[in-house]
Amino acid sequence: MQDHTVTVTDEEITFSPTFNVAVPFIDRHLDEGRTDQVAIRTNHGQEVTYGDLAERVNRAGNALLGLGISPGERVLMVVKDDPAFFYLFWGAIKAGIVPVPLNTLLRAADYEFIIGDSAATAVVWSPEYDAEVVPALDSLSPGPKHRIRTEGDGTTLDALMADAAAELSPAPATATDDAFWLYSSGSTGNPKGAIHRHRDMVVTSQRYGVDTLGATADDVFFSAAKLFFAYGLGNAMTFPLWVGGTSILFDGRPTPETMFDMIRRFRPTLYFGVPTLYAAQLASFEELKPDLSSIRLCVSAGEALPPEILHRWKERSGLDILDGIGSTELLHIFISNRPDDIKPGASGRPVPGYRARVVDEDGNDVERGAAGRLLVQGASAARAYWNNPEKTARTMLGDDWVDTGDTYLRDEDGYFYYQGRSDDMLKVGGIWTSPFEIEAKLMEHPLVLEAAVVGRRDEADLVKPAAYVVLTDRDAAGDELEAELRALCKQGLAPYKYPRWIEFVEELPKTATGKIQRFRLRA
Numbered sequence: 033m034q035d036h037t038v039t040v041t042d043e044e045i046t047f048s049p050t051f052n053v054a055v056p057f058i059d060r061h062l063d064e065g066r067t068d069q070v071a072i073r074t075n076h077g078q079e080v081t082y083g084d085l086a087e088r089v090n091r092a093g094n095a096l097l098g099l100g101i102s103p104g105e106r107v108l109m110v111v112k113d114d115p116a117f118f119y120l121f122w123g124a125i126k127a128g129i130v131p132v133p134l135n136t137l138l139r140a141a142d143y144e145f146i147i148g149d150s151a152a153t154a155v156v157w158s159p160e161y162d163a164e165v166v167p168a169l170d171s172l173s174p175g176p177k178h179r180i181r182t183e184g185d186g187t188t189l190d191a192l193m194a195d196a197a198a199e200l201s202p203a204p205a206t207a208t209d210d211a212f213w214l215y216s217s218g219s220t221g222n223p224k225g226a227i228h229r230h231r232d233m234v235v236t237s238q239r240y241g242v243d244t245l246g247a248t249a250d251d252v253f254f255s256a257a258k259l260f261f262a263y264g265l266g267n268a269m270t271f272p273l274w275v276g277g278t279s280i281l282f283d284g285r286p287t288p289e290t291m292f293d294m295i296r297r298f299r300p301t302l303y304f305g306v307p308t309l310y311a312a313q314l315a316s317f318e319e320l321k322p323d324l325s326s327i328r329l330c331v332s333a334g335e336a337l338p339p340e341i342l343h344r345w346k347e348r349s350g351l352d353i354l355d356g357i358g359s360t361e362l363l364h365i366f367i368s369n370r371p372d373d374i375k376p377g378a379s380g381r382p383v384p385g386y387r388a389r390v391v392d393e394d395g396n397d398v399e400r401g402a403a404g405r406l407l408v409q410g411a412s413a414a415r416a417y418w419n420n421p422e423k424t425a426r427t428m429l430g431d432d433w434v435d436t437g438d439t440y441l442r443d444e445d446g447y448f449y450y451q452g453r454s455d456d457m458l459k460v461g462g463i464w465t466s467p468f469e470i471e472a473k474l475m476e477h478p479l480v481l482e483a484a485v486v487g488r489r490d491e492a493d494l495v496k497p498a499a500y501v502v503l504t505d506r507d508a509a510g511d512e513l514e515a516e517l518r519a520l521c522k523q524g525l526a527p528y529k530y531p532r533w534i535e536f537v538e539e540l541p542k543t544a545t546g547k548i549q550r551f552r553l554r555a
């Protein structure tokens with residue numbers, strides 16, 4: 033079997049003994065005659081062919097090696113949805129260096145923690161994120177050896193690539209060697225680095241992109257979810273590159289107006305959103321009158337899709353939405369509805385190549401129709417969490433089984449239904465959010481004694497944070513203080529994390545040992 037190659041059958045995916053995943057995703061297309069085919073289009077009018085992409089990936093990899101960054105060292109990426117993301121991510125992997133894309137919506141304190149936790153050698157960021165990234169870097173001593181903007185002032189990726197060689201041999205690796213990390217928020221509020229292997233992107237791209245969505249080289253992929261997000265990484269990068277299609281990148285904030293405009297301009301065939309955005313788009317449908325005629329299929333993940341949104345979207349657009357569930361730990365969707373098999377309210381059935389179990393507290397399978405913890409097995413499972421053996425042992429259960437942390441039930445027909453999170457985490461706009469982080473921010477206000485945050489469904493049946501607050505002075509409760517607390521959260525947290533409802537209460541329900549009983553607040 034030739035080096036860096038893959039053999040796919042219905043039963044298994046087999047990798048050559050020497051396998052660097054950058055070769056089949058980037059270099060292969062030159063051998064298959066796609067040199068002049070467009071790989072990437074952007075909302076700023078940029079076009080990148082597969083030939084351009086291969087050269088710039090090589091230059092980015094050589095640029096990193098030229099700085100003295102060694103194979104296995106980490107390069108953190110706070111990079112917007114732009115071709116530079118592709119160059120840096122794949123260039124690092126081809127050079128044997130580990131890229132770590134980060135959420136671009138985080139604050140300086142989050143970046144400070146991740147930079148320290150990862151022991152990164154370099155941080156590369158888009159200038160738009162100076163206000164949060166630079167203070168995080170300045171707070172660390174000595175901090176990463178290399179600070180690199182993608183463009184603009186100081187050392188830049190653009191300049192380094194311009195001076196780097198255009199040829200790069202792939203670093204030797206195997207399918208099960210570490211390739212990249214993704215950070216996922218944990219139940220304590222501290223992010224966790226999920227370590228993914230060279231094989232993982234092949235598995236998700238084939239089993240979900242091809243076997244579930246039927247993706248081909250003729251498809252044009254557009255994802256509202258950003259590249260830093262495991263969901264967006266597949267939608268907008270690995271799926272199109274796997275089949276030789278075209279990715280449409282948008283570096284702004286997804287709104288109904290911007291999404292409908294991008295669809296009109298670039299005519300995607302596959303559109304990937306989250307329930308919050310689909311609900312907002314429905315609310316604007318009559319006013320904006322979008323042209324969705326190019327789309328053959330819509331996909332939703334990140335949080336459970338309410339059946340009403342599915343029905344209304346089909347009624348308005350004539351298009352189906354395939355709902356599914358994925359995770360950072362398994363890299364993409366592992367349970368999904370199918371184009372010919374849509375069950376409103378259900379996450380669907382396991383994607384080809386994946387197995388799922390619903391178990392009780394002792395790890396035994398529960399009866400059909402009973403709720404329990406969802407365990408999933410698939411060859412895209414992360415190897416471990418970086419520097420967190422306890423959480424690794426609780427989540428990565430061996431033989432590629434993962435405890436998802438979700439509560440599910442399976443009906444008699446094998447469809448899986450989401451019942452809620454097994455812990456107190458919230459998914460807001462499709463992104464996991466720690467209630468502890470919001471509570472800590474609320475408690476920075478001098479009038480707040482205690483706070484508890486839980487999920488509450490809004491008028492569109494989507495989960496948003498609701499805060500219950502105990503004050504040091506009960507008489508201070510009122511609209512003015514509520515506005516102050518909401519502003520405090522908006523200023524100090526990622527934009528989607530602020531509480532939509534704030535209720536002032538005399539006390540919080542607690543156990544005998546003083547632990548807040550959030551389940552009682554949710555009820």
